[in-house]
Amino acid sequence: MRVVSFTLNGKPTRLTVDETRPLLWVLRDDLGLTGTKFGCGEAVCGSCTVVVNNQAVRSCATAIGDVEGKKVVTIEGLANGDRLHAIQQAFVDHLAYQCGYCTPGMIMGAYALLLKNPKAARADIVKELDAHLCRCGAHVRILKAVESAATTMKGGVR
Amino acid sequence: MKAQEIDRRDFVKLTATGLLVLFAVDPTSAGQETARPQTGRQGYPTDVNAYLHIGADGKVTCFVGKVELGQGAMTSLPQLLAEDLDVPLASVTVVMGDTDLCPWDMGTFGSLSIRQFGPVLRQAAADARAVLLQLASERLQVPVERLAVKAGVVSDAADPKKTVTYGQLTEGKRIERKVDGKAPLKAVKSFSVVGQSAKRRDGIEKVTGGAKYAGDVVPPGGVLHARVLRPPAHGATMGQVDTSAAEKRPGVKVVRDGDLVAVVHEHWDEADRALALVKAEWTRRDPAFDDKTMYDHFLKTAGPATTAAEGGSLAEGEKLVTEVVEGTYYDSYVAHAPMEPHSATAVVEDGKVTVWAGTQTPFPVKNQLMQALKLPADKVRVITPYVGGGFGGKSASRQAIEAARLAMLTGKPVRVVFSRQEEFFYDTFRPASIVRIRAGLTASKTIALWDYKVYCAGERGAAHFYNIPNHRTAWTGGWSGNSGALHPFAVGPWRAPGASSNAFGRESHIDVLAAKSGIDPVEFRLKNLADQRMVRTLNAVIKKFGWTPKPAPSGRGVGVALGTDAGTYVALMVEVAVDKATGKVQVKRVVCAQDMGVVVNPEGTLQQIEGCITMGLGYTLSEEVHFKGAEVLERSFGTYELPRFSWLPTIEAVLIDAPEIPAQGGGEPAIVPLGAAVANAIFDAVGARLDRMPMTPERVKAAMKR
Numbered sequence A: 001m002r003v004v005s006f007t008l009n010g011k012p013t014r015l016t017v018d019e020t021r022p023l024l025w026v027l028r029d030d031l032g033l034t035g036t037k038f039g040c041g042e043a044v045c046g047s048c049t050v051v052v053n054n055q056a057v058r059s060c061a062t063a064i065g066d067v068e069g070k071k072v073v074t075i076e077g078l079a080n081g082d083r084l085h086a087i088q089q090a091f092v093d094h095l096a097y098q099c100g101y102c103t104p105g106m107i108m109g110a111y112a113l114l115l116k117n118p119k120a121a122r123a124d125i126v127k128e129l130d131a132h133l134c135r136c137g138a139h140v141r142i143l144k145a146v147e148s149a150a151t152t153m154k155g156g157v158r
Numbered sequence B: 001m002k003a004q005e006i007d008r009r010d011f012v013k014l015t016a017t018g019l020l021v022l023f024a025v026d027p028t029s030a031g032q033e034t035a036r037p038q039t040g041r042q043g044y045p046t047d048v049n050a051y052l053h054i055g056a057d058g059k060v061t062c063f064v065g066k067v068e069l070g071q072g073a074m075t076s077l078p079q080l081l082a083e084d085l086d087v088p089l090a091s092v093t094v095v096m097g098d099t100d101l102c103p104w105d106m107g108t109f110g111s112l113s114i115r116q117f118g119p120v121l122r123q124a125a126a127d128a129r130a131v132l133l134q135l136a137s138e139r140l141q142v143p144v145e146r147l148a149v150k151a152g153v154v155s156d157a158a159d160p161k162k163t164v165t166y167g168q169l170t171e172g173k174r175i176e177r178k179v180d181g182k183a184p185l186k187a188v189k190s191f192s193v194v195g196q197s198a199k200r201r202d203g204i205e206k207v208t209g210g211a212k213y214a215g216d217v218v219p220p221g222g223v224l225h226a227r228v229l230r231p232p233a234h235g236a237t238m239g240q241v242d243t244s245a246a247e248k249r250p251g252v253k254v255v256r257d258g259d260l261v262a263v264v265h266e267h268w269d270e271a272d273r274a275l276a277l278v279k280a281e282w283t284r285r286d287p288a289f290d291d292k293t294m295y296d297h298f299l300k301t302a303g304p305a306t307t308a309a310e311g312g313s314l315a316e317g318e319k320l321v322t323e324v325v326e327g328t329y330y331d332s333y334v335a336h337a338p339m340e341p342h343s344a345t346a347v348v349e350d351g352k353v354t355v356w357a358g359t360q361t362p363f364p365v366k367n368q369l370m371q372a373l374k375l376p377a378d379k380v381r382v383i384t385p386y387v388g389g390g391f392g393g394k395s396a397s398r399q400a401i402e403a404a405r406l407a408m409l410t411g412k413p414v415r416v417v418f419s420r421q422e423e424f425f426y427d428t429f430r431p432a433s434i435v436r437i438r439a440g441l442t443a444s445k446t447i448a449l450w451d452y453k454v455y456c457a458g459e460r461g462a463a464h465f466y467n468i469p470n471h472r473t474a475w476t477g478g479w480s481g482n483s484g485a486l487h488p489f490a491v492g493p494w495r496a497p498g499a500s501s502n503a504f505g506r507e508s509h510i511d512v513l514a515a516k517s518g519i520d521p522v523e524f525r526l527k528n529l530a531d532q533r534m535v536r537t538l539n540a541v542i543k544k545f546g547w548t549p550k551p552a553p554s555g556r557g558v559g560v561a562l563g564t565d566a567g568t569y570v571a572l573m574v575e576v577a578v579d580k581a582t583g584k585v586q587v588k589r590v591v592c593a594q595d596m597g598v599v600v601n602p603e604g605t606l607q608q609i610e611g612c613i614t615m616g617l618g619y620t621l622s623e624e625v626h627f628k629g630a631e632v633l634e635r636s637f638g639t640y641e642l643p644r645f646s647w648l649p650t651i652e653a654v655l656i657d658a659p660e661i662p663a664q665g666g667g668e669p670a671i672v673p674l675g676a677a678v679a680n681a682i683f684d685a686v687g688a689r690l691d692r693m694p695m696t697p698e699r700v701k702a703a704m705k706r
Helices: A023-030 A084-093 A103-116 A122-129 A139-153 B006-017 B072-085 B111-138 B168-169 B201-207 B268-277 B292-301 B314-320 B362-373 B397-408 B420-425 B499-517 B520-529 B532-545 B601-619 B673-685 B698-703
Strands: A002-007 A011-019 A049-052 A055-058 A072-073 B050-056 B060-064 B093-097 B147-150 B153-156 B159-165 B224-228 B237-242 B255-258 B260-265 B280-284 B307-310 B324-331 B345-351 B353-356 B380-383 B416-419 B432-439 B448-455 B471-476 B558-565 B568-578 B587-595 B648-654
Touching: A011 B324, A023 B006, A023 B268, A049 B292, A049 B532, A055 B147, A084 A139, A084 B201, A084 B432, A103 A122, A103 A139, A122 A139, A139 B601, B006 B072, B006 B224, B006 B307, B050 B111, B050 B168, B050 B380, B060 B111, B060 B520, B072 B093, B072 B111, B111 B153, B111 B159, B111 B168, B111 B224, B153 B168, B201 B260, B201 B397, B201 B520, B224 B268, B255 B397, B255 B416, B260 B268, B260 B397, B268 B280, B307 B587, B314 B432, B314 B448, B314 B471, B345 B397, B353 B587, B362 B380, B362 B698, B397 B448, B432 B499, B448 B499, B499 B520, B499 B558, B532 B558, B532 B587, B532 B648, B558 B673, B568 B673, B587 B601, B587 B673, B601 B648
Parallel strands: A002 A072, B060 B093, B224 B416, B353 B380, B448 B471, B587 B648
Antiparallel strands: A002 A011, A049 A055, A049 A072, B050 B060, B147 B153, B153 B159, B224 B260, B237 B280, B255 B260, B307 B471, B324 B432, B345 B353, B345 B416, B432 B448, B558 B568, B568 B587
């Protein structure tokens, strides 16, 4: 057990915790942020994707100790109050989800991509999201949503 | 009118004689839940109050036993209600899959929500509207015939200033009213809500992380995660169990009740770590066959076949034909693999068990809970929050029973969330299957003989729709359960159960016959079709795709396949590229024409078609569950390959305008012919006939060498 300090969705956070525990379960069980989903527990499906220091990571395979001093953004931290982030808005507008379970991970993956490459084209989006699974088959619309968000934001990713 | 009390006995008596009674209860009143009519019987209640409630403010609550799996029922069902009740769609909220609040329903499967439950909901809305009109007639002193309703406001056609709202009619009173039963439903041509792409209701919650699934619900006082000890193989029996090492971990408790051994902790990951320390001995009872010998096993073990359809005489057919063509087509076990593993959260309070379950079948789960816990109906409640994909796999809900048993045993709220390994292990897989066909052509290249037998895929989608005078379709071994130990584990419904396996056999064989005849596969189908609904569906896809006739193999890589499912007709055309060196198939384009009668929500329908086609790429090209004895070998997304973004074809769809046909199913049909269409396109590309799905690179290469 040790104290881990990090920034979570813009707020300074301190926890006394077994530092080897997965970030995913600390977010869900200790901090009540259930928007980040458990899909496989082996970093294969992408449902648990969060953004740490502007990089997409699989929170099921990231130890809480490893986010010490870092900035963690989860799906709950993306909107500005009631104002959705452009990527979230695009997912709503394009109906880019069905059951919604992979959606937070998809959005966070897309967010990290657009931070890195604000002009991401379809091929870049496919490459990034290829490691995210969706079983309902919302893929066509997810691609359209991320493409359209990239256009709307014109490089201005928060 | 004076409010009257009606007790439960009277209520049942009234409904039993076919009378309808409308209660309007203030939604803020504490008695709302108990006031909702619950007969506890199986079957849709006849009382309209089971389906809807109109508040004094005019807000309408729609109650349905269906659940939201992602398919959009929470959006489309309120459209039906709003249409026949004549209220603004925005005034309707919906409560789904709660056994204390919603009318009984057998479950959300079979593409039945619209085609089977839809008319029930519409009738309730129309009957309620008729009662409200009677009340308005009395209130306004205007004959019913002179009244018009728009957006929940009743007005006098002769004096439009004379109005009363539904809310005013029901306000603060409990109203009892008899109606004669069958109020007419609105005609399709007067629809204003149905047929529109109403906006999905779950968008904001799903993109913000606010949507709650069964594993997200936190009851007051917190919850313990349970990880349950599992056997290494199906049918294995538990021997000695040593939980001492697990018990030493801080915060861990071991709970045991017979064969249910669980490790609980307030964190899932810590319960999981502790479970890994539990040592158990198991005695396995593996079947003698494996995934290499299973087809022989099916042929030997399957019981006598049942005839699903027949006509003419096979003996007569044999005489008519000049060429007989036989074929055998194989399919594999596939998993549902929803992104949300089976999850449930259970709470026991004052002797009543409440379970939030990720399930397709809340009412059957309630019955299972009553049996398992020996509790009466009023002591068990199942609530279904958002479900993270079902596809048939969440018709079985073992996790809900386990969570409830463990909550009873520990006296604390308990949550069970399957690991991905458990999700694969306890999946009710789509069965592997065999289709055998003996068909015959006349000199004029019409099919005059069709002798079809399917093993293990069941009846759904087995019968053909071609114009064949002498035919028989027989099946043995269904798509659910495991009677006769046909399978190493239980199998179950998988999106259009068995129908894709049947379509693969039938539509592949039709293409074989077309190739033998030297006729373009589309032309050959049109020549052998008489069903005009299928003909117009096929013509629609021909036009959208831009099909140009050429006998296969043409080298172009184009293919066609047809299917019917859930009352809907579907025709698919695909274009593929086959890498001759590796055998890898890329599906480049899929065009779907679908005749599903009245379309309730066009955009929602397109989502389902796209979903069917994208998901269908998996059973077509990659998904296959292997097993050793009764041990499931695919336990991870690392080895069980789902379709990905890089696989995506362009998908186009055309919905046939068919207002004369009542709304049919939309969640499953388009997945049915995909495998066959791709097999036919592979043949067109490289001249190799694939007789087994999934059509992996190895199988494509092997077929090319044959």
